[in-house]
Amino acid sequence: MHKFTQLFILLFLASAVILLESCTDNSTSDTGSDFDRPAMLANYGNNTILPAYQALQQAAGNLNTAAADFSNEPSQASLAALQAQLKATRLAWQDANIFQFGPAQSLALRAALNTFPADTDQINANIESGDYNLETAENQAATGFPALGFLLHGIGENNQQIVSQFTTANNASNRMTYLQDNVDFILDNANAILNEWGAVADADNFLETFLSKGNRGTDVGSSLGMLVNAYILHYERFLRDGKIGIPSGVRSAGVPRASATEAFYAGYSNELAIANLQAVERVFLGTGLNGTGGTGLEENLIALDATSLSDEITAQQNEALTALQGLDDPLSSQIENNNEPVTAAFQEMQDVLVLIKADMASALGVSITFQDNDGD
Amino acid sequence: MKLNKTLNSILFGLAIFSLIMVAGCDTTSNNSDDKIDAPETFEFSRNGASSVAYPGQTDRLNMVAEMKAYVGQANSGSVLSEQDLIDMFENTDGNGGGNFSFTSDRELENKTFAPDLDENLFTDILADAAEASVNANNGVRASSGTAGLIERENKGSDILVDEDGREFTQLIEKGLMGGVFFNQIFNVYLTDDRIGPGVENEALEDGKNYTAKEHHFDEAFGYFGAPVDFSSPWPEAREDDARFWAHYADVSDDQIPLIETLMNAYINGRTAIVNQNQSALNEQVDILYEELELLAAATSVHYINNTLTELSNGNQGEAFHALSEGWAFVNALKYSPRRDITLDEINQILTTNFGENGNFWNVTPQGLNDAKSTLINIYPALEPVQNDL
Numbered sequence A: 001m002h003k004f005t006q007l008f009i010l011l012f013l014a015s016a017v018i019l020l021e022s023c024t025d026n027s028t029s030d031t032g033s034d035f036d037r038p039a040m041l042a043n044y045g046n047n048t049i050l051p052a053y054q055a056l057q058q059a060a061g062n063l064n065t066a067a068a069d070f071s072n073e074p075s076q077a078s079l080a081a082l083q084a085q086l087k088a089t090r091l092a093w094q095d096a097n098i099f100q101f102g103p104a105q106s107l108a109l110r111a112a113l114n115t116f117p118a119d120t121d122q123i124n125a126n127i128e129s130g131d132y133n134l135e136t137a138e139n140q141a142a143t144g145f146p147a148l149g150f151l152l153h154g155i156g157e158n159n160q161q162i163v164s165q166f167t168t169a170n171n172a173s174n175r176m177t178y179l180q181d182n183v184d185f186i187l188d189n190a191n192a193i194l195n196e197w198g199a200v201a202d203a204d205n206f207l208e209t210f211l212s213k214g215n216r217g218t219d220v221g222s223s224l225g226m227l228v229n230a231y232i233l234h235y236e237r238f239l240r241d242g243k244i245g246i247p248s249g250v251r252s253a254g255v256p257r258a259s260a261t262e263a264f265y266a267g268y269s270n271e272l273a274i275a276n277l278q279a280v281e282r283v284f285l286g287t288g289l290n291g292t293g294g295t296g297l298e299e300n301l302i303a304l305d306a307t308s309l310s311d312e313i314t315a316q317q318n319e320a321l322t323a324l325q326g327l328d329d330p331l332s333s334q335i336e337n338n339n340e341p342v343t344a345a346f347q348e349m350q351d352v353l354v355l356i357k358a359d360m361a362s363a364l365g366v367s368i369t370f371q372d373n374d375g376d
Numbered sequence B: 001m002k003l004n005k006t007l008n009s010i011l012f013g014l015a016i017f018s019l020i021m022v023a024g025c026d027t028t029s030n031n032s033d034d035k036i037d038a039p040e041t042f043e044f045s046r047n048g049a050s051s052v053a054y055p056g057q058t059d060r061l062n063m064v065a066e067m068k069a070y071v072g073q074a075n076s077g078s079v080l081s082e083q084d085l086i087d088m089f090e091n092t093d094g095n096g097g098g099n100f101s102f103t104s105d106r107e108l109e110n111k112t113f114a115p116d117l118d119e120n121l122f123t124d125i126l127a128d129a130a131e132a133s134v135n136a137n138n139g140v141r142a143s144s145g146t147a148g149l150i151e152r153e154n155k156g157s158d159i160l161v162d163e164d165g166r167e168f169t170q171l172i173e174k175g176l177m178g179g180v181f182f183n184q185i186f187n188v189y190l191t192d193d194r195i196g197p198g199v200e201n202e203a204l205e206d207g208k209n210y211t212a213k214e215h216h217f218d219e220a221f222g223y224f225g226a227p228v229d230f231s232s233p234w235p236e237a238r239e240d241d242a243r244f245w246a247h248y249a250d251v252s253d254d255q256i257p258l259i260e261t262l263m264n265a266y267i268n269g270r271t272a273i274v275n276q277n278q279s280a281l282n283e284q285v286d287i288l289y290e291e292l293e294l295l296a297a298a299t300s301v302h303y304i305n306n307t308l309t310e311l312s313n314g315n316q317g318e319a320f321h322a323l324s325e326g327w328a329f330v331n332a333l334k335y336s337p338r339r340d341i342t343l344d345e346i347n348q349i350l351t352t353n354f355g356e357n358g359n360f361w362n363v364t365p366q367g368l369n370d371a372k373s374t375l376i377n378i379y380p381a382l383e384p385v386q387n388d389l
Helices: A002-023 A039-071 A076-095 A109-114 A120-131 A138-142 A144-153 A159-165 A170-197 A206-211 A225-250 A269-285 A297-303 A309-325 A330-335 A341-364 B002-025 B055-076 B080-092 B114-118 B121-139 B168-189 B212-222 B236-241 B244-251 B258-274 B278-312 B316-335 B343-351 B365-378 B380-385
Strands: B148-152 B157-161
Touching: A002 A330, A039 A076, A039 A170, A039 A206, A039 A225, A039 A269, A076 A144, A076 A159, A076 A269, A109 A144, A109 A170, A109 B278, A120 A138, A120 A144, A120 A170, A120 A297, A138 A330, A138 B316, A144 A170, A159 A170, A170 A206, A170 B121, A225 A269, A225 A330, A269 A297, A269 A309, A269 A330, A269 B236, A297 A309, A297 A341, A297 B236, A309 A341, A330 A341, A330 B168, B002 B148, B055 B080, B055 B148, B055 B157, B055 B168, B055 B212, B080 B121, B114 B121, B121 B148, B121 B168, B148 B316, B157 B316, B168 B212, B168 B244, B168 B278, B244 B278, B258 B278, B278 B316, B278 B365, B316 B343, B343 B365, B365 B380
Parallel strands: none
Antiparallel strands: B148 B157
């Protein structure tokens, strides 16, 4: 009887465990047994994402100052300083634009800051009327960096002419206001994203959410799930297609659209593409914004016995980087005069995409939740 | 011998375990007066034949589907006839003026929410669609204040939107899911007038195998659009069997398990009618009012999220498509007489949050987030899944 009771209790406990097991979701279960996923997420949150938004905000603040200087004393010198700060801010954006999930999604940050090509008709109409709300869907292509690129580089043959557009030309004062409104708009967005992620340390910020226990799994909505989906979506649509594929004509039956390059008026589109590809590579390796090594997707793959895949991705990323580095700015001229190396660079990037979208995602156990461009 | 004893113990343990399991799973009360226990699916019979019928509802589901298909032709440049659209809405000559692939003596218009008819909500949309289709035919692109075509970037094909950026097929299809289907469920078939204590539940209808009360409840089920064996998780292979509202219960089922909640309420409610148990029926009707409204709210949040995503991705056409769906699902919240949201709150979302003056071209991320917060505050059940919907 003693034995019987013992066995019964054992069985009962076993059943209870089974019942409990079946009630909890498996979102926190780990696929790579020795891998410290929370450490990887902490590395991304603390050393990559948050610093990228801090740097963006810093740059946007400097941009604001430079614009104020230009407005107070419009000159070729103050214009050149403002142009330089615009470039610095656009470069900072290349480190931050990969993380379009969570607050960045709620703010539609990428669309607000960097919808290109700029809609110059809409920009000019807004300047003329002086009546606009930069946040609306209608003005998406009339705001942010591309709009500033047009205003600071695209409205005159040289800097002297551009300065006059803000001083003596028709609508000069409206144009200056539009410039400042855009600079403010960029800073507002940079402040907002940083605040959401955790400029202020409180339990409600998104960094806490990103690192929270319940989000440590690999399921849809987990931190890794969001990060990997955003990473791949960015790589596919906004780096491969947006910066290279669309302007070089891969998406338009081979007919190039040089004016669809990211910095068409400023002429440094390829430099931005290189900076972005390097940022993407750092994210894969887990290297922080300041260059310090850390745990990243690379280590995660190695822990999952996918070392050869990890090596392949790194090697192919380097091929793509070499291909981009072989192109000349202005990228629009390169496309118009010698497009073949540009489409070749697209192909190298395509080869990276296959590795990360199919092989890496499946090795990590993350499902791709965004819709394919060629979809239904 | 020892082995045998152990085996016995195991078996005994398992038996107890299964008893616990069964007891844990059994949610129906064992009322000895009950004629039937709740079945697994929405199937009920009398004298060996089914007592469930809702062909009129199925006809109207098909009418909306064929109207949507007709309006959708404008997306590729066909000019729509306003008369054809009205004929379909009124079901002229029993075949939508020759536009339906079937005949029926039912119609959509006379089942439409009366205040919508007073405001000409749907007839105006139909007239606008016909007018805008001429623009589409001329290749006019949409812009603020101009109806025309806009590309859905993910599909690479165009949709026709009105001067406020709203997609006609969504306004019509999803609009009628509210104005007709929800209206009929909420304001007709689930009311005391149709399934209350005074409604005939003994004698069968002439030449039919159901009582009036049974039939009315089945009509409320018919407007839900679910297959009788609708259950969670619903297999992808049978995706098309779940139509209209049932389809959207499936869309958000991973985040909020409404398939099971709603099917249980329908099945248990119908069982209560067979068992002549009005109070048990009322409990299920309460659940249906509550959870169908929640379904519209969850679907609204789903499309607000979708709009934010598409805006983020720079896909204006996709964003307007999603927001058009969102518009119709928020509008659908107004049809329940027991709604938790006020008409003012609905209007605020539709005419301000979704773009000043109800113009999608004016929509901002802030406005979308405000609309979402409003809905989450009113429907706290959505709070934990608000970003996953």
